[in-house]
Amino acid sequence: MTWTPDQPIVSLKKVHKSFGTLEVLKGVSIDVMKGEVICIIGPSGSGKSTLIRCINALNDIQAGSITVEGQEVHDPDLDMLELRKKVGMVFQQYNLFPHKTALENVMMAPLKVLKQNKAEVEERARALMKKVRLDGKEDSFPGELSGGQQQRVAIARSLAMNPDVMLFDEVTAALDPETVKEVLVTIKDLAAEGMTCILVTHEMGFAREVADHIYFTDRGVIVEHGPPATFFDEASDPRTQEFLGQIL
Amino acid sequence: MEEFFREMAADYPRWNFIWMYDDRQQGKVLAGLWMTIELSILCLIFSVIIGLVGAWMQGAKSRVTRAIVQGYIQFFRNTPPLVQLLFFYFALGQFTPVVTGDDGWTVEPIISNVGWAVISLSFFAGAFNVEIFRAGIEAVPNSTLEASESLGFSRLQTYIYVVLPLAFRVCLPSLNNNLVNLVKTTTQAYAIAVPELLYHSVSIWNDYPSAQYPTMLMLFVTYILLVGILVFGMNRWERNMKIPGYGT
Numbered sequence: 001m002t003w004t005p006d007q008p009i010v011s012l013k014k015v016h017k018s019f020g021t022l023e024v025l026k027g028v029s030i031d032v033m034k035g036e037v038i039c040i041i042g043p044s045g046s047g048k049s050t051l052i053r054c055i056n057a058l059n060d061i062q063a064g065s066i067t068v069e070g071q072e073v074h075d076p077d078l079d080m081l082e083l084r085k086k087v088g089m090v091f092q093q094y095n096l097f098p099h100k101t102a103l104e105n106v107m108m109a110p111l112k113v114l115k116q117n118k119a120e121v122e123e124r125a126r127a128l129m130k131k132v133r134l135d136g137k138e139d140s141f142p143g144e145l146s147g148g149q150q151q152r153v154a155i156a157r158s159l160a161m162n163p164d165v166m167l168f169d170e171v172t173a174a175l176d177p178e179t180v181k182e183v184l185v186t187i188k189d190l191a192a193e194g195m196t197c198i199l200v201t202h203e204m205g206f207a208r209e210v211a212d213h214i215y216f217t218d219r220g221v222i223v224e225h226g227p228p229a230t231f232f233d234e235a236s237d238p239r240t241q242e243f244l245g246q247i248l
Numbered sequence: 249m250e251e252f253f254r255e256m257a258a259d260y261p262r263w264n265f266i267w268m269y270d271d272r273q274q275g276k277v278l279a280g281l282w283m284t285i286e287l288s289i290l291c292l293i294f295s296v297i298i299g300l301v302g303a304w305m306q307g308a309k310s311r312v313t314r315a316i317v318q319g320y321i322q323f324f325r326n327t328p329p330l331v332q333l334l335f336f337y338f339a340l341g342q343f344t345p346v347v348t349g350d351d352g353w354t355v356e357p358i359i360s361n362v363g364w365a366v367i368s369l370s371f372f373a374g375a376f377n378v379e380i381f382r383a384g385i386e387a388v389p390n391s392t393l394e395a396s397e398s399l400g401f402s403r404l405q406t407y408i409y410v411v412l413p414l415a416f417r418v419c420l421p422s423l424n425n426n427l428v429n430l431v432k433t434t435t436q437a438y439a440i441a442v443p444e445l446l447y448h449s450v451s452i453w454n455d456y457p458s459a460q461y462p463t464m465l466m467l468f469v470t471y472i473l474l475v476g477i478l479v480f481g482m483n484r485w486e487r488n489m490k491i492p493g494y495g496t
Contacts, residue, residue: 056398084400095395098494099413109399112409143493154395161399 003070009034009196010055010165015064017050024050026220027064032165035194039207042217043243048200051217052167055198056087068165081113088158092170094150096142102153103129103138106160114161121160128156132186148179152186159190166190168199204247208232216240257458264458267466273452273459280448281470287365287434287444288474292427294370299377299423304407306382317378324375329368330436336368337361337440365437373430380426384419385411417489424482428475445470 003009008031017025024047032038040048053059054066057073057080066073068086096105106125110116129135132152142150151171158166168187172180184206191197191210201207207214208228215225216235224237235241250269257264267273305317324332341364346355359367388411396406435446449467453460 058394058398081400081402084398087398089395089398091391091395093391095389095391097392097396097410099417099491108409109401112405113400141492141494143491145493157399 005034007070008032008067009069010198011065011067012051012055013065015051015054015066016062017047017054017059018062024220025054025061028217028220028222029064030215030222032196032198034164034196036212037191037197037210038199038213038215039211040198040200040215040217041202041204041207041243042223046217047220048217049169052089052169052198052200055165055167056089057083058089085114085161086164087167088161088163088165089167090151090154090158090169090171092173094142094147094154094174096150096154096157098142101139101141102134102145105142105153106157109157110160125156125160128159129153131159131189132156133182146179147175148182151175151179151183155183155186155190165196165198168197168201170200170202172201172203202247204232204244216243218243261458262461264456265462266456266459267452267463273456276448276452277445277466280443280445283362283442283444284434284474287362287369287437287442288431290366291369291373291430291434294366295373295377295427295430296423298370298374299381302374302378303381303385306378307385320371321375321378324372325379329372329433330439332372333365333368333436333440337364340364361437361440362442365434365440365442369430369433369437372433373426376426376429377423380419380422381415383422384415384417387418388414417486417491420482420486420489424479424486427478427482431475431478432471 010030010032012028012030014027014029015025016023016027028047028051030038040051042048050059054061055068055073057078061074068083071083072078073083096102097108100108103122103125106128107118107121110121110124111118126135126138129138132155134149134152134156137145137149137153142153145153155166155171171187172183175183180203184203187197187199188206188210199207199211211228213225214228214231216223216231216237216239218239224235224240225231226234232244235244253265253268257266267277302317302320305313308314341357341359344357344359346357348355392410392414393406396410401409434444437444438446438450441447445467449463453463
């Protein structure tokens with residue numbers, strides 16, 4: 001089956017995931033169209049992070065199906081590199097390579113994995129550093145940067161692989177309040193350019209502003225979903241109401 | 249200079265620095281020193297290689313492989329190096345093939361006593377190095393590996409570009425310690441008549457009891473200098489490898 005842009009770029013169908021006897025995802029289905037921004041919210045332990053990690057096969061699944069551009073992610077014959085080129089991921093703890101400078105972090109995967117020409121990669125990496133508003137910090141090591149700066153390097157590092165979909169796993173949860181904004185602005189820019197983004201977040205204001213669609217998960221199922229306007233104002237399920245009541 | 253030590257030996261019979269004025273004895277000291285340096289360098293190199301390979305094998309999926317490495321470590325770490333040297337040379341040495349000399353009737357084992365010393369001491373220090381490297385590898389956070397995985401790095405690429413550079417920095421101080429011990433342990437090769445510094449020193453003071461104190465003094469000073477040079481080099485290396493802002 002070949003994928004066409006009018007079909008969902010990421011599609012989860014009745015996904016089940018367990019860690020041992022603990023069932024974390026109990027039949028989750030989500031469709032994401034190209035260029036859409038999706039926010040997944042919900043209480044801790046509701047399976048949000050697990051869900052997003054399954055999309056680029058960092059976690060395996062027990063049942064159901066996940067496809068990216070029509071390709072089954074959990075097919076044992078899948079060329080993992082093909083998937084990783086399509087899907088970029090940014091983590092809560094940035095996870096930069098501490099022994100490489102910011103610029104080297106951005107350049108490393110295109111150089112070593114895609115074996116691209118060094119001069120071209122460097123040019124692109126410098127442009128990306130500029131895009132995340134970190135020009136001038138190219139030669140700093142991660143340990144010399146603030147959390148917000150590190151996180152933006154991590155975003156640039158993912159973008160260097162030219163992904164079609166970006167996954168953000170609670171990327172502002174470990175940041176100081178004043179640096180949260182700079183990271184959110186970067187993500188907003190990306191969304192405005194038409195990048196497909198799937199975010200797990202606790203930033204409700206941001207979700208309301210940027211998301212095309214919001215999913216609320218609790219105890220491994222999607223309780224409710226909808227566009228931000230209706231979701232935040234007309235949530236019908238008591239669990240959603242309770243959650244929103246606690247944080248809004 | 250020579251005259252000074254000659255007179256000193258005449259005036260104070262216990263302080264005969266014979267190798268300062270007797271060319272034959274001086275030759276022994278220099279030959280011994282050279283053998284000690286050679287032995288140390290060879291054992292350093294081989295023990296580090298054994299350590300790297302062993303640590304890599306310990307991460308293998310196969311239980312048998314891991315058990316073999318574990319058995320090796322337990323044997324070499326828990327038995328005295330002197331006993332190991334004697335065992336290698338006298339027990340294993342009997343089973344190695346021999347080659348006939350040019351004269352047609354003398355036979356020489358293909359592995360000489362020096363060869364056995366290198367093998368035995370390298371395996372001894374290598375056992376410690378395996379554990380040292382393993383500790384370094386385990387110190388690399390799993391999340392960093394996940395980041396590299398999601399950028400498309402294969403397991404081997406992750407190992408080469410991320411795990412080893414980080415692990416190496418973590419284990420340099422303990423590696424330093426072990427290599428210092430190795431240099432000092434080379435003196436035990438004396439027991440299988442490897443003509444290193446201690447061997448020649450003993451032979452000098454057996455011939456000239458008046459040279460015993462000076463030669464012992466020379467041994468202490470020489471090992472302090474040798475180990476000092478090694479530690480100096482390792483510390484410089486450690487400083488050069490230091491990552492700005494990392495681990496502080």
